[in-house]
Amino acid sequence: MSLDHKWQKYWEETRLFNAEDVSAAKKYYVLMMFPYPSGSKLHMGHCKNYVIGDVIARYKKMQGFNVMHPMGWDAFGLPAENAAIKFNVHPSDWTKNNIQVMTQQLKNIGICYDWSREVTTCEPDYYRWTQWLFLKFLEKGLAYKKKKEANWCPKCMTVTANEEVIDGACWRCKTPVTKKELDQWFFKITDYADRLLEDLKGLTGWPEKVKIMQENWIGKSFGVEIKFMVKETGDELPVYTTRIDTIFGVTYLVIAPEHPLVKKLVKGTEYEAKVNAFSEKLKMTPEMERTSDASKKEGFFIGRHAVNPVNGEAVPIFVANYVLLEYGTGAVMAVPAHDQRDFLFAKEYGLPVRVVISPEGKKLDPVSMTEAFVDAGVQVNSAQFDGLPSAKGIVSIADWIAQNGFGTKTVKFKLRDWLISRQRYWGAPIPVIYCDKCGIVPVPENELPVKLPHTVNFKPTGAASPLAAIKEFVETTCPKCGGPARRETDTMNTFICSSWYFLRYADAKNDKEAFSKAKANYWLPVDQYVGGVEHAILHLLYARFFTKVLFDLGYIGFSEPFTNLFTQGMVLKDGAVMSKSKGNVVLADPLIEKYGADTVRGLILFAAPPEKELEWSDQGIEGIHRFLGRVQRFIDPRMELLKNAAWKIEGGKLEKEARDLYTALNKTVKKVRDDIENSFHFNTAIAALMEFVNHLYTLKEPAVGKAKQDFDAVLGLAMKDILLCLAPFMPHNAEEYWEKAGGKGSIFLQKFPAHDPAFITDDSAVIVLQVNGKVKSKITIQAGMADAEVRELALKDSKIIEALAGKAPKNVIVVKNKLVNIVAAS
């Protein structure tokens, strides 16, 4: 049996890394974003993620924490279904098979999971609780059904959430999305917009980048909703603006072509057909195209006018492609002089430009302007507000409008409600029933789970989920009145499954509830979450939302799920992210086979700091391999010293050689600890260990007496500490030496070394001597020598005297234990 397997088996059999629900030790919950069981063999990209988490888990265990490091599978979702269709197998079989393969692979690189807490989101004992959570949301009015135009991916044949549309395309398959009107289930994430934004401030353990991305996505803005009125019909037409200071510059209004009021306004007029054709066209245009060229503004007059409440002026109403139905009120007041989009549109269609904000000390000419003036300035042409700085104008005009009932001050968010229904098979069925008499009826909790039928006809049809074709599934009775009823046939977005899995790990086997409150409150929030930055918005926003809802419902006592977040850099190959579809994967197995798991782990960790992207290269693997060899060749002949090594040494009583070694050891241990704890910079931690091992090879052991005794004692400790420091990174070898050295039990039950703070500085210091900032000489002094004394020595140094060439020093700067810079006339 190989060394790798020997220890992997040992860890598994001794359940060494299983977390305790009750423990005197402090808990530490380290979690990797769980993977999608895609069936691709483990490649270096995967390896990097899991090895990072593994190092943290093992390190924390050696610090005496009760560590929970679980693993599970985000197992529902389109790729399984698509692959199943392609290979003509059932998604369930495909998924199960993949899980098996991936589990083995994770074990092969020696990741220490608590497998007893494994969760698989496509299993009924998991999605039962996903469905239960849906019912809770429904109960609280946080889930609702609405007919709405939604993003539709023509390839995946389902609707998607806004968060899943990247650059106007489906985030999974990159197909440009179109719009489709369907009856859809939504989660009211907008109710939580403010808290999701506010609580970001408290997430001090999150990367700034991720917080900024969430902030932008939530997109809070302060403005005024102002009521225009359609002159011809008397309809109210509210618009939203953040630039109320420009209200007197409105020269026309623009409505989104899909706006319901538009239909009414043009009904029976010559514009009706034109508007319909226009909005149809926009609907079919992929969003990417519609928004790709910011300058291509298209639209036309619809024969109606709107009255500006502040001055009674009637301005023409247009429809145009650049106004979005979903944001604000779906209509905007156009101020071409001060908004670039309006400006371009006005120039295109010959609409008037009216300046109402003037730049300080300048005059704008509407005719000769080449772009909108969007900065702050002074109010002009703005009735009683003339002369006011526009920054004050925003406030005063808003107040005045509110007082006169022209409109109200409003806060808007870019964030929209989360569309959660999917017209696909491989997901958790939405647990509701439609009854002609009773309407929408939730499935009673004791009837959960609503099991996903094991059909073979799971190909998407386009209009409805494949479940709709399964009579036995659809036809049911109403839980309320007992009459005939139909089941909902859409399934849930898989991001729901992953929005609470971190809670399930705390109590994975519970068949009475999703998780016990006590266990959840013990284990969570997650102390260290690790994952890819690609989920900065999607998963991380949804998980925060779920946590807040569950907190409000009283199921948990915390409202943020992840205290610390670490986003690791991806592994690239030939400049692209490693992925099966790109055909640029470097598999882990062959390398593990050849060099052993520890060498592969070491290389990944040593090549770059973990947050950085890593362009894969095998170069360097020899270096790690050699290092392990050097450790072995050093320890083997000195095994007796290691076996007899003490746990603590009195530094003060050591002879010089031993004391120097002891100091070097302490510095190394401190560096390793600091690098792990402060920044997860495992690359420099490993480098420090290499440096120390190199140093050991250069040492000459004193021949006899106390000097030799002391030295040997420190050397024994040094070897022991090296093993302990190495253990989180290269666990198999560490265990092996630990055993050879007669260590009792696993090395992971030992304490990680701590440095002796009294011995981290050398007795002597090398001082750099500079003349005018250039190094001219070096001297060795007693560490901590007084500045005046060092200065004296520096000025007496022969090379310095030579460099000065008789010139008198103008100034001498002494930096303690570091350098002396002598400033002389040049």
Place this chain on the structure above:
RNA sequence: GCGGAAGUGGCGGAGCUGGCAGACGCGCUAGAUUCAGGUUCUAGUUCCUUCACGGGAGUGGGGGUUCAAAUCCCCCCUUCCGCACCA
């Protein structure tokens, strides 16, 4: 366009609150061990110049602050990432 991160040898990367630029590793060169290859060990390896001692330049580019700048300030260039008609 807006926001964020980054730019250091042939390569991956180190450089803490300003204080010897290039730790550690790869690669390369020379030597030792070896029948040979591999392994291992020793020495060297930023660039220019010099037989050498030495000297000069150097952290994307240009300015500045300072005794001293990869590090702080200003301007510019490049790359990557995110957002992008959000009114």
